[in-house]
Amino acid sequence: MSHEHSQQAEAQSHGGAQQTLLAGQPQEHPGPRVDLSPLKATLEKFPRRADQLLPLLRAVQELYGYLPREALDAVASHLKISRANVLGVATFYHHFSLVPQGRHKVCICRGTACHVRGSKDVLDSVCQSLGIEPGQTTPDLSFTVEEVMCLGACALAPLMVVDGAYYGKMDQRRALEILKQYKQEPQA
Amino acid sequence: MKTMRSPADLAAVKASQATEPNYRTIAVCSTGCLAVGAGTVAQAFEDEVRRRGIADKVRVARTGCHGLCEQGPVVIVHPERIFYPRVSVEAVPRIVEETGLRGEIARDLLYRDPATGEEYVHDYDVPFYSAQKRVVLRYNTDLEPLDLEGYIRWDGYAAAARALVEMSPEEVIEEIELSGLRGRGGAGFPTGTKWQICRQQPGDHKYVICNADEGDPGAFMDRSLLEGAPHAVIEGMIIAGYAVGANQGIIYVRTEYPIAVRHAARAIEQAREAGLLGQDILGSGFHFDITVHEGAGAFVCGEETALIASLEGRRGMPRPRPPFPAQKGYRGKPTVINNVETLANVPAIILNGHEWYAAIGTERSKGTKIFALAGKVNNTGLVEVPMGTTLRQIVFDIGGGVRNGKAFKAAQIGGPSGGCVPAQYLDTPIDYDSVRAIGTIMGSGGLIVLDEDTCMVDIARYFLEFTQRESCGKCVPCRIGTRRMLEILERITAGDGTLEDVERLERLALVVKKTSLCGLGQTAPNPVLSTLRYFRDEYDAHVVDKRCPAHYCRALITYRIMADACTGCTACARVCPVNAISGEPKQTHVIDQALCTRCGLCRATCKFEAIEVV
Ligand SMILES: Cc1cc2nc3c(=O)[nH]c(=O)nc-3n(C[C@H](O)[C@H](O)[C@H](O)COP(=O)(O)O)c2cc1C
Ligand code: SF4
Numbered sequence: 086m087s088h089e090h091s092q093q094a095e096a097q098s099h100g101g102a103q104q105t106l107l108a109g110q111p112q113e114h115p116g117p118r119v120d121l122s123p124l125k126a127t128l129e130k131f132p133r134r135a136d137q138l139l140p141l142l143r144a145v146q147e148l149y150g151y152l153p154r155e156a157l158d159a160v161a162s163h164l165k166i167s168r169a170n171v172l173g174v175a176t177f178y179h180h181f182s183l184v185p186q187g188r189h190k191v192c193i194c195r196g197t198a199c200h201v202r203g204s205k206d207v208l209d210s211v212c213q214s215l216g217i218e219p220g221q222t223t224p225d226l227s228f229t230v231e232e233v234m235c236l237g238a239c240a241l242a243p244l245m246v247v248d249g250a251y252y253g254k255m256d257q258r259r260a261l262e263i264l265k266q267y268k269q270e271p272q273a
Numbered sequence: 274m275k276t277m278r279s280p281a282d283l284a285a286v287k288a289s290q291a292t293e294p295n296y297r298t299i300a301v302c303s304t305g306c307l308a309v310g311a312g313t314v315a316q317a318f319e320d321e322v323r324r325r326g327i328a329d330k331v332r333v334a335r336t337g338c339h340g341l342c343e344q345g346p347v348v349i350v351h352p353e354r355i356f357y358p359r360v361s362v363e364a365v366p367r368i369v370e371e372t373g374l375r376g377e378i379a380r381d382l383l384y385r386d387p388a389t390g391e392e393y394v395h396d397y398d399v400p401f402y403s404a405q406k407r408v409v410l411r412y413n414t415d416l417e418p419l420d421l422e423g424y425i426r427w428d429g430y431a432a433a434a435r436a437l438v439e440m441s442p443e444e445v446i447e448e449i450e451l452s453g454l455r456g457r458g459g460a461g462f463p464t465g466t467k468w469q470i471c472r473q474q475p476g477d478h479k480y481v482i483c484n485a486d487e488g489d490p491g492a493f494m495d496r497s498l499l500e501g502a503p504h505a506v507i508e509g510m511i512i513a514g515y516a517v518g519a520n521q522g523i524i525y526v527r528t529e530y531p532i533a534v535r536h537a538a539r540a541i542e543q544a545r546e547a548g549l550l551g552q553d554i555l556g557s558g559f560h561f562d563i564t565v566h567e568g569a570g571a572f573v574c575g576e577e578t579a580l581i582a583s584l585e586g587r588r589g590m591p592r593p594r595p596p597f598p599a600q601k602g603y604r605g606k607p608t609v610i611n612n613v614e615t616l617a618n619v620p621a622i623i624l625n626g627h628e629w630y631a632a633i634g635t636e637r638s639k640g641t642k643i644f645a646l647a648g649k650v651n652n653t654g655l656v657e658v659p660m661g662t663t664l665r666q667i668v669f670d671i672g673g674g675v676r677n678g679k680a681f682k683a684a685q686i687g688g689p690s691g692g693c694v695p696a697q698y699l700d701t702p703i704d705y706d707s708v709r710a711i712g713t714i715m716g717s718g719g720l721i722v723l724d725e726d727t728c729m730v731d732i733a734r735y736f737l738e739f740t741q742r743e744s745c746g747k748c749v750p751c752r753i754g755t756r757r758m759l760e761i762l763e764r765i766t767a768g769d770g771t772l773e774d775v776e777r778l779e780r781l782a783l784v785v786k787k788t789s790l791c792g793l794g795q796t797a798p799n800p801v802l803s804t805l806r807y808f809r810d811e812y813d814a815h816v817v818d819k820r821c822p823a824h825y826c827r828a829l830i831t832y833r834i835m836a837d838a839c840t841g842c843t844a845c846a847r848v849c850p851v852n853a854i855s856g857e858p859k860q861t862h863v864i865d866q867a868l869c870t871r872c873g874l875c876r877a878t879c880k881f882e883a884i885e886v887v
Contacts, residue, residue: 134586135585135586135587136584136585136586137586138586138587139566139567139569139583139586140566140567142569143528143567143569173588174586174587174588177571177588177589177745178568178569178570178571178589179569179570179571180528180568180569180570181569195490196490196491197490197491197647197648197685197688197719197721197735198491198647198648198653198721200490200735201648201649201721201723201727201732202648202649203873206872206873206877209872210850210872210873210874213850213872214850233529234488234490234572234739235489235490235491235492235493235529236308236529237305237492237493237496237497237529237530237645238305238308238342238493239342239491239493239645239647239648239653240305240309240342240343240345240647240653240654241308241309242647242648242653244308251308251309253308253309256877257872257873257874257877257878258848258874258877258878259877261874
């Protein structure tokens with residue numbers, strides 16, 4: 086967390102926008118061009134201290150729906166910590182995503198109660214029907230499927246949550262029917 | 274409420290509230306039951322009361338989790354405590370009119386025991402509740418979580434007042450020590466001792482952290498407490514702060530619990546406005562304040578040193594102890610970290626005295642414990658029982674036994690750090706030491722019932738998949754050991770395992786347990802070791818006979834259409850994603866085993882239960 090680092094980060098985030106954290110890394114989806122102008126107001130809400138990193142990343146993810154590479158650079162320079170440090174933290178916690186998320190978020194609870202009542206079969210069917218693996222987003226950015234470790238609504242096991250709406254006591258067939266409703270929705 | 278500046282002010286607030294109200298309260302579970310539509314039901318009650326202009330006679334309270342999640346949305350009408358399960362919006366006008374206004378019982382809406390058909394009027398008579406002893410959860414069925422005045426009416430903050438004004442910090446610690454309270458976060462460390470260690474450290478800057486990370490899949494005790502009774506947790510933290518000499522508290526809460534985050538934050542504001550947090554609390558000269566910090570979805574952050582790293586903005590990786598956080602914790606300062614439930618026990622102990630508390634429970638495990646009962650059990654829900662209650666009482670008397678009349682196979686206690694308790698130990702009293710003796714740990718209180726259809730090898734694989742993914746990667750035994758163990762378990766459940774694999778798995782488990790740095794790695798092998806201990810025959814069946822006795826592991830099962838039950842409706846053939854099913858309409862269908870991926874969609878679709886798994 087040297088001074089040198091922070092200056093470097095500063096230079097890169099303002100100067101060469103291409104030279105970003107994940108440059109060269111394969112990406113599932115080419116990130117859309119990110120408008121960094123609303124980020125400034127978010128950054129300014131946080132004191133320039135290393136211990137603000139997690140709350141700040143949370144705020145950035147709320148703003149963009151994920152953590153765009155360019156935004157991570159700006160976070161590093163704002164907090165005066167290294168970009169490696171920021172990326173290290175952003176990749177450590179499951180809550181953060183470095184790639185854009187789908188318009189619909191399908192969460193399948195994989196807590197123990199859901200598991201013993203068959204949530205793996207539900208997860209597999211949903212993933213197969215969308216042609217993606219758990220944690221991935223469909224190429225058209227319409228769906229992201231996520232495994233979550235227990236939502237604490239075990240009476241509803243197996244539980245599926247789509248965009249915050251709870252669907253309890255799922256089986257493969259019902260899960261696919263519900264998914265269909267979201268697929269048919271006219272796109273906003 | 275005006276700011277309170279002394280215990281007398283607090284007593285005045287309590288006295289100003291009628292103990293026998295001249296209205297009825299309809300208490301709707303509005304945290305856990307939200308997932309089953311309790312929000313709409315509560316709204317309907319509020320609308321109905323407003324529409325009829327009877328707000329002086331009937332009040333609606335959106336309370337914390339009542340516990341019987343299985344029967345949600347759950348409603349209790351006070352003061353009679355008339356209990357209505359599975360309340361629908363249609364039933365709302367009747368409950369308001371018949372019970373809310375007239376105090377009568379709407380018989381047809383009452384709870385009927387699914388097993389015996391017996392009808393119950395009051396919540397305290399329902400077998401699920403009658404066998405419980407609710408000390409920590411006592412507010413959840415009666416009070417709105419953010420009803421600070423109600424909490425004070427129930428002697429809330431009286432314990433803090435007594436501790437801060439009448440007792441010395443040493444006396445508080447002694448009281449907790451004598452009560453025998455042990456940490457509810459898993460390890461069962463004596464709380465008084467922990468506080469004492471922290472108190473003895475030099476320095477003015479100390480911290481109290483409430484651990485509400487609750488990452489154990491299948492556990493929701495801490496969530497329900499923080500959502501349902503945030504003031505009890507805050508009061509516990511104030512007392513802890515006073516005892517150890519800390520002026521700053523932090524609640525570290527799982528981000529997946531938005532209601533808990535909201536209630537905790539709002540309750541802190543309320544307490545501040547009322548003079549229960551901040552400078553010179555109740556004229557005692559003691560300062561204390563609390564902030565809320567959200568986790569970011571990493572199980573290992575429940576471990577205390579990882580939690581501190583996370584609070585400091587770093588990757589949540591544990592460090593070796595000693596020094597313990599009580600010596601050197603957050604920002605390098607002495608820090609007491611306690612679990613939500615531990616802290617929620619504290620006010621009751623100060624208020625009622627250590628003798629009262631120590632009379633509950635067993636020789637070495639005092640008080641009550643909350644369990645999140647779930648899985649293949651009839652009554653999924655939140656259960657608080659005295660330590661020493663047997664597993665049989667919890668699963669059968671309270672839980673109503675195993676679903677669908679299946680046979681009980683085991684109870685998984687303690688989540689990824691715990692183990693499986695087989696049927697022969699159903700009469701074991703559940704306390705810290707007894708469960709350890711049978712190869713599991715109390716853990717935080719997740720209790721998952723497994724039945725004859727649960728594959729025990731798969732359960733071990735399931736937990737290893739979890740711990741492997743959650744391993745922070747800092748130390749080799751855990752990072753690589755859990756991966757190798759998972760690979761072996763995957764081989765076995767895929768039907769490719771050998772007897773040597775099982776032996777290797779056992780050896781590896783013991784090494785990982787002995788050599789890992791933190792509790793995650795040290796306990797990750799427990800699900801494997803306990804299933805090997807009690808269900809080795811299932812491992813053998815997988816590797817020797819290539820058979821999954823529970824008919825669960827995909828590689829070892831076959832889906833078959835039973836000719837006598839199949840009507841040839843074609844539903845299964847249409848739904849199969851790999852077109853493995855063929856047959857003419859009205860003719861028996863057949864599954865092509867070479868194509869079948871055993872996804873089970875046909876079986877979930879068949880209306881005639883004509884598809885079996887063998
Ligand atoms: C991997 C791991 C996860 C843990 N998760 C939690 C948790 O979610 N909640 C908790 O209170 N304690 C958890 N603990 C235990 C804490 O490290 C700590 O012992 C506890 O919070 C102390 O509080 P207590 O003395 O009141 O039990 C965890 C420990 C480990 C090793
Ligand atoms: S035991 Fe596992 S979780 Fe704990 S420090 Fe080692 S690698 Fe990290």
